[in-house]
Amino acid sequence: MLRGPAAVWAALGPLLWACGLALRGGMLYPRESPSRERKELNGLWSFRADFSENRRQGFEQQWYRTPLRESGPTLDMPVPSSFNDVGQDRQLRSFVGWVWYEREATLPQRWTQDLGTRVVLRIGSAHYYAIVWVNGVHVAEHEGGHLPFEADISKLVQSGLTAQTAAGSVSDFYTLPVGIRTVAVTEHQFLINGKPFYFHGVNKHEDADIRGKGFDWPLLVKDFNLLRWLGANAFRTSHYPYAEEVMQLCDRYGIVVIDESPGVGIVLVESYSNVSLQHHLEVMEELVRRDKNHPAVVMWSVANEPTSFLKPAGYYFKTLIAHTKALDPSRPVTFVTNSNYEADLGAPYVDVICVNSYYSWYHDYGHMEVIQLQLATQFENWYRTYQKPIIQSEYGADTIAGFHQDPPLMFSEEYQKGLLEQYHLVLDQKRKEYVVGELIWNFADFMTNQSPQRVMGNKKGIFTRQRQPKGAAFLLRERYWKLANETRYPWSAVKSQCLENSPFTL
Numbered sequence: 389m390l391r392g393p394a395a396v397w398a399a400l401g402p403l404l405w406a407c408g409l410a411l412r413g414g415m416l417y418p419r420e421s422p423s424r425e426r427k428e429l430n431g432l433w434s435f436r437a438d439f440s441e442n443r444r445q446g447f448e449q450q451w452y453r454t455p456l457r458e459s460g461p462t463l464d465m466p467v468p469s470s471f472n473d474v475g476q477d478r479q480l481r482s483f484v485g486w487v488w489y490e491r492e493a494t495l496p497q498r499w500t501q502d503l504g505t506r507v508v509l510r511i512g513s514a515h516y517y518a519i520v521w522v523n524g525v526h527v528a529e530h531e532g533g534h535l536p537f538e539a540d541i542s543k544l545v546q547s548g549l550t551a552q553t554a555a556g557s558v559s560d561f562y563t564l565p566v567g568i569r570t571v572a573v574t575e576h577q578f579l580i581n582g583k584p585f586y587f588h589g590v591n592k593h594e595d596a597d598i599r600g601k602g603f604d605w606p607l608l609v610k611d612f613n614l615l616r617w618l619g620a621n622a623f624r625t626s627h628y629p630y631a632e633e634v635m636q637l638c639d640r641y642g643i644v645v646i647d648e649s650p651g652v653g654i655v656l657v658e659s660y661s662n663v664s665l666q667h668h669l670e671v672m673e674e675l676v677r678r679d680k681n682h683p684a685v686v687m688w689s690v691a692n693e694p695t696s697f698l699k700p701a702g703y704y705f706k707t708l709i710a711h712t713k714a715l716d717p718s719r720p721v722t723f724v725t726n727s728n729y730e731a732d733l734g735a736p737y738v739d740v741i742c743v744n745s746y747y748s749w750y751h752d753y754g755h756m757e758v759i760q761l762q763l764a765t766q767f768e769n770w771y772r773t774y775q776k777p778i779i780q781s782e783y784g785a786d787t788i789a790g791f792h793q794d795p796p797l798m799f800s801e802e803y804q805k806g807l808l809e810q811y812h813l814v815l816d817q818k819r820k821e822y823v824v825g826e827l828i829w830n831f832a833d834f835m836t837n838q839s840p841q842r843v844m845g846n847k848k849g850i851f852t853r854q855r856q857p858k859g860a861a862f863l864l865r866e867r868y869w870k871l872a873n874e875t876r877y878p879w880s881a882v883k884s885q886c887l888e889n890s891p892f893t894l
């Protein structure tokens with residue numbers, strides 16, 4: 389949207405004439421200036437493809453007259469992007485026909501109240517034929533993609549729509565989506581709204597080709613579509629807080645989050661200094677302050693794989709966890725350990741034991757037959773010592789997509805699947821007792837520094853860095869949907885945002 393006096397446009401006429409062009413007016417790129425304001429409408433839009441036989445149901449039923457969600461199911465669609473590429477839906481991948489995009493926007497009060505303000509809606513590019521309605525009123529139509537078009541909507545937004553501002557003396561508005569749920573932990577269960585919850589999900593990274601660790605709507609929507617495809621109900625923000633837009637989507641889609649601080653690499657004994665601890669306390673304060681209103685967040689993780697067996701770790705984690713609990717008494721607190729159960733000095737203070745282990749990967753290379761015994765022993769030792777619920781917070785194997793070997797060898801797709809299957813056998817026994825979750829390492833391949841263990845990054849993804857599935861993704865998908873079916877309760881509460889043929893319309 390653009391604000392600017394019409395005079396600016398009029399002045400351009402002679403200028404272009406002088407260039408010898410037989411063209412009056414122009415279409416300036418919307419730039420801000422002391423006389424012009426801009427409101428970006430990029431981001432998440434509501435979306436629906438018209439799958440009806442003649443592709444005209446939207447017109448027949450006048451979908452433009454009411455909010456799109458009222459005329460049927462909608463998807464979230466990032467703008468700008470291509471609807472074909474961000475989803476897991478085959479029908480949409482090659483869809484031809486009308487699609488409907490909708491965005492609700494709140495305009496600054498001055499735009500709607502100052503009648504001298506010119507408000508222009510500009511579409512940078514829409515392929516290939518576009519019809520635009522504002523508040524149900526047809527304002528523009530344009531044929532051809534690639535090039536921008538615009539509509540003066542001043543009259544539309546400056547008439548009648550004063551309901552919101554008629555609230556009297558209120559001078560500040562803020563909307564906050566709200567979700568209400570309880571979280572609790574018993575000796576062997578993780579409870580959400582009083583019902584046992586089993587985490588079946590992933591660890592992620594904010595990472596992708598080219599973008600690196602940068603926020604990107606199409607990437608984010610793609611990832612959430614993949615989580616849905618997978619049947620995942622949870623993830624951990626390994627190993628740092630993620631963008632706030634990520635948390636907002638988790639709230640909306642009912643993805644449960646273990647929210648992790650950037651406390652990774654606490655390894656040297658110096659890392660446990662009181663100066664360092666003080667800073668860590670402050671970081672937890674910042675994190676809790678930012679994310680406390682997200683119902684999706686069910687637990688704080690203060691650190692990942694610290695050397696929690698070192699002597700100063702006891703005081704450090706006792707203080708850190710107590711502080712976090714004081715900041716937010718409503719959520720359990722943990723850190724993710726890979727220390728030995730007997731040596732871990734931080735574990736006494738956590739609510740849930742989160743353990744990482746890489747049997748037959750970082751030890752006993754190639755020996756998948758050791759996994760069942762080692763993993764069962766791991767769980768039994770931890771539970772016997774602490775009587776707290778346990779999450780297998782990481783497990784996995786590096787896998788180069790397209791490498792095949794049978795009998796399986798390390799780095800092949802068969803090895804990744806075989807290793808996962810061995811873990812699952814034990815998880816299926818122990819989840820009947822006190823294991824309350826499993827999070828695969830990792831959702832997708834990601835970049836790392838160089839070392840002999842890294843084949844151009846960490847390749848433990850079940851998806852490649854380009855978000856294409858390895859064989860293990862299908863194995864996990866089968867498992868997660870089975871688990872979702874068995875523990876259906878949390879899903880029924882999730883309001884479906886999806887197409888009818890989506891697996892999420894449970």
Ligand SMILES: *[C@@H]1O[C@H](CO)[C@@H](O)[C@H](O)[C@H]1NC(C)=O
Nearest residue numbers: 660661662663665700703704
């Ligand atoms: C930090 O301060 C506490 C309380 O004064 C003390 O007991 C502890 O030893 C200190 N930790 C380190 C690593 O210096």
Ligand SMILES: *[C@@H]1O[C@H](CO)[C@@H](O)[C@H](O)[C@H]1NC(C)=O
Nearest residue numbers: 865866867868869870871873
């Ligand atoms: C889950 O339940 C649905 C509906 O009952 C069924 O169609 C689907 O096959 C089940 N999925 C798995 C993996 O069990």
